[in-house]
Amino acid sequence: xxxxxxxxxxxxxxxxxxxxxxxxxxxxxxxxxxxxxxxxxxxxxxxxxxxxxxxxxxxxxxxxxxxxxxxxxxxxxxxxxxxxxxxxxxxxxxxxxxxxxxxxxxxxxxxxxxxxxxxxxxxxxxxxxxxxxxxxxxxxxxxxxxxxxxx
Numbered sequence: 131x132x133x134x135x136x137x138x139x140x141x142x143x144x145x146x147x148x149x150x151x152x153x154x155x156x157x158x159x160x161x162x163x164x165x166x167x168x169x170x171x172x173x174x175x176x177x178x179x180x181x182x183x184x185x186x187x188x189x190x191x192x193x194x195x196x197x198x199x200x201x202x203x204x205x206x207x208x209x210x211x212x213x214x215x216x217x218x219x220x221x222x223x224x225x226x227x228x229x230x231x232x233x234x235x236x237x238x239x240x241x242x243x244x245x246x247x248x249x250x251x252x253x254x255x256x257x258x259x260x261x262x263x264x265x266x267x268x269x270x271x272x273x274x275x276x277x278x279x280x281x
Contacts, residue, residue: 143203143207143246143249144199144200144203144249145199145203146203147202147203147204147206147207147246148198148199148200148202148203148206151193151195151202151203151205151206151209152193152206152207152209152210153191153192153193153206153209153210153213154192154193154194155192156178156192157178157180157190157191157192158180158190159180160178160179160180160192160276161179161180161181161275161276162179162180162181162273162274162275162276163176163177163178163179163273163274163276164176164177164179164269164270164271164272164273164274165177165269165272166265166266166268166269166271166272168197168201168261168262168265170261171197171198171262172196172197173195173196173197173198173201173262173265174194174195174196174197175193175194175195175197175201175205175265175266175268175269176193176194176195176269177191177192177193177194177209177266177269177270177273178191178192178194179191179273186216186217187214187215187216187217188212188213188214188215188220189213189214190213191209191212191213193205193206193209195266197262197265198262200250200253200259200262200263201262201263201265201266204247204250204262204263204264204265204266205265205266207245207246207247208247208266208267208270209266210245211223211245211247212270220270222243223243223244223247224267224270226240226243226244227244227247227250227263227264227267228264228267230244230247230248230250230251230254231250231251231253231254231260231263231264232254233254250263
């Protein structure tokens with residue numbers, strides 16, 4: 131099904147990001163926030179965001195993730211990918227990720243956009259674990275503006 135190299139990298143990527151998630155440091159001037167909870171298992175993802183109003187993109191973020199290793203790892207990787215991206219590019223990346231998880235072919239260009247998310251491809255065979263990897267994207271769907279909060 132998958133060669134040993136992909137599975138080894140999958141395990142390594144998940145372990146590395148779940149043990150040491152990226153972007154956990156508090157940020158200054160939170161302008162937007164996003165929260166998602168998987169009611170089935172209790173996994174939670176919260177993004178505190180700072181939007182660059184001139185470029186309409188995320189200029190900084192803080193990730194707060196609790197849950198299984200797949201949920202935390204996916205959230206960590208996505209948090210590193212979306213800084214500096216426009217909403218359109220973020221949505222495109224999500225669509226490509228979902229396409230991959232649905233076992234559809236993706237192009238080399240699409241693979242480049244996914245970065246380390248490509249190593250979640252084995253989840254296409256494990257339906258229940260797909261939700262874990264998609265929780266971060268559910269939070270992004272629910273981004274809400276806040277009154278700026280200084281931390």
